Amino acid sequence: MTTVGLRERKKEKTRLALLDAALDLFLEQGYESTTVEQIAGVVDVSPRTFFRYFTSKDHLVLWFHDHGEEIMLETLESRPQDESPFTALMHALRAVLSDMEGSTPEESARFLKLRRILDENPRLIGQSVARGAQTERRLAEVIAARRGADADTDQLSHLIVAFAMSTLRVGFECPRRDGTLPEITNRMAETIELAERSLQPGWDLEPPAR
Amino acid sequence: MTTVGLRERKKEKTRLALLDAALDLFLEQGYESTTVEQIAGVVDVSPRTFFRYFTSKDHLVLWFHDHGEEIMLETLESRPQDESPFTALMHALRAVLSDMEGSTPEESARFLKLRRILDENPRLIGQSVARGAQTERRLAEVIAARRGADADTDQLSHLIVAFAMSTLRVGFECPRRDGTLPEITNRMAETIELAERSLQPGWDLEPPAR
DNA sequence: TTGTCATCTGTCATCGACTGACATAGATTA
DNA sequence: TAATCTATGTCAGTCGATGACAGATGACAA
Structure with a gap:
């Protein structure tokens, strides 16, 4: 079985979405002036969740x-x-x-x-x-x-x-x-x-x- | 003239005192669990002042x-x-x-x-x-x-x-x-x-x- | 000595990264 | 469907770091 459950797929999607959102924001406004809140906002998850995907x-x-x-x-x-x-x-x-x-x-x-x-x-x-x-x-x-x-x-x-x-x-x-x-x-x-x-x-x- | 003013000497003393206090605290209780407040406390300066001596x-x-x-x-x-x-x-x-x-x-x-x-x-x-x-x-x-x-x-x-x-x-x-x-x-x-x-x-x- | 000036310092307010605890909504499995 | 697991949101809180302002203190000239 290669099928990973819906949950797994969803997680991977969120992870990549966060990553992409972050990279784009960093390029647009710089690393320092981009907040975790913004990144999470783009993907529509809570900041707390961000830290569940990326430790920092x-x-x-x-x-x-x-x-x-x-x-x-x-x-x-x-x-x-x-x-x-x-x-x-x-x-x-x-x-x-x-x-x-x-x-x-x-x-x-x-x-x-x-x-x-x-x-x-x-x-x-x-x-x-x-x-x-x-x-x-x-x-x-x-x-x-x-x-x-x-x-x-x-x-x-x-x-x-x-x-x-x-x-x-x-x-x-x-x-x-x-x-x-x-x-x-x-x-x-x-x-x-x-x-x-x-x-x-x-x-x-x-x-x-x- | 090699004499540096009182102010200079005092600053250098504070800087070294902060450094020594920090090194000792780090060794005693670990780096992470030592707060800037503690370090500043030992030397008896405000945390704000700490950041005037060390950027971080x-x-x-x-x-x-x-x-x-x-x-x-x-x-x-x-x-x-x-x-x-x-x-x-x-x-x-x-x-x-x-x-x-x-x-x-x-x-x-x-x-x-x-x-x-x-x-x-x-x-x-x-x-x-x-x-x-x-x-x-x-x-x-x-x-x-x-x-x-x-x-x-x-x-x-x-x-x-x-x-x-x-x-x-x-x-x-x-x-x-x-x-x-x-x-x-x-x-x-x-x-x-x-x-x-x-x-x-x-x-x-x-x-x-x- | 005294008064002015530059600089150091403390206080206060604030931001942002990060974490733990708890409740809930959603997915998974029997 | 019921029981269970887990991902998420909310909330509260800690800590590092910074800006603004005001008071204290050393430096220096008159």
Whole structure:
């Protein structure tokens, strides 16, 4: 049975409606000057309900991170254990890209809007990075396991993950000017290659320090 | 004349008193459950006044970032123009370290407290990283200028800065267990060396793409 | 010393994000 | 249909943050 109940469908519809309403309002009047009350108003739900769908106003903007993180963790798990950590991470990044490339027009539109909003609100870029930091902790655990090291003491595990996430972020943010989705994903792919070229072969295979 | 007026001295005293009161309260009862009212109460000022010293509750924790950023920008400016961008950045990082090593016992104590607080509050680590993101934008401008590139389009400039900041952050956060200040700075120095070893010679000298 | 001026501070009012508690309307299942 | 589950609205309240105004206090010149 693929049929999800009416309730489920309704919820998903409300969630997307809130997201779309918010993105549009943010673009029209700016992030700060848009209140939760307004967003809820457009979708015709109470502000209280908004917070049942999104834990915070910021969460709206970080919505996509959840998805990306999920893909990265899944991909990482499916990569052969003997693949070097950074290489595995780069595959995970590419998995995120190919997911983006396969997105529906609606999803693409949301993504492009989000990108503009982030661009105009440095504070949000910060939040976005902050969200990335939490992902990093989780990824570092996985990578440390791969390296047979302890995530609490092996700095290289953390550095590997940090470099990988930096790569993703730089690809996402820069260049700032608008573009179509394919343009952006191509650009991100370039950034990944750039990062791969920049690092010494085998740099991520050094044995744990202790 | 080095004498700063009574007013100035008083202000500095209040600022530090607020900072210390806050750090202690955060450690005692946790960040979230400490209110601005409490912090202000300890120092015996009104909550309104608190916000005249620190723009937000978060700002307390990011206090040190301001200082670090300042040092990095200054150092960067003083490095020879023909030094490669990443090398210059690594010198900037080391400048931050040596500044930390030269800090007074009070400053060291604050730093260690802060580190414990950040460790216990993942959300704050996020904020901290977010603050770093703003620094990154500024640094990227400087590095792009050095590379004779446009910060808006040259991804490598951003990647260089992102890698450098990642290095600083990993050194700061990991390993999580406590330690004395010298132990921590040594550890951070190791991370810097690790990063330098990991990158291809001349990786940061590739000409701008466009 | 005194009076003026700039600045710091407290008080008050207010907004907006967010949360817990409770009641109800609607969907689900037996 | 009845019993049950759950999503939503309402209400009240906390806390972070900001603007406006007035009083206190240090800075400085006459």
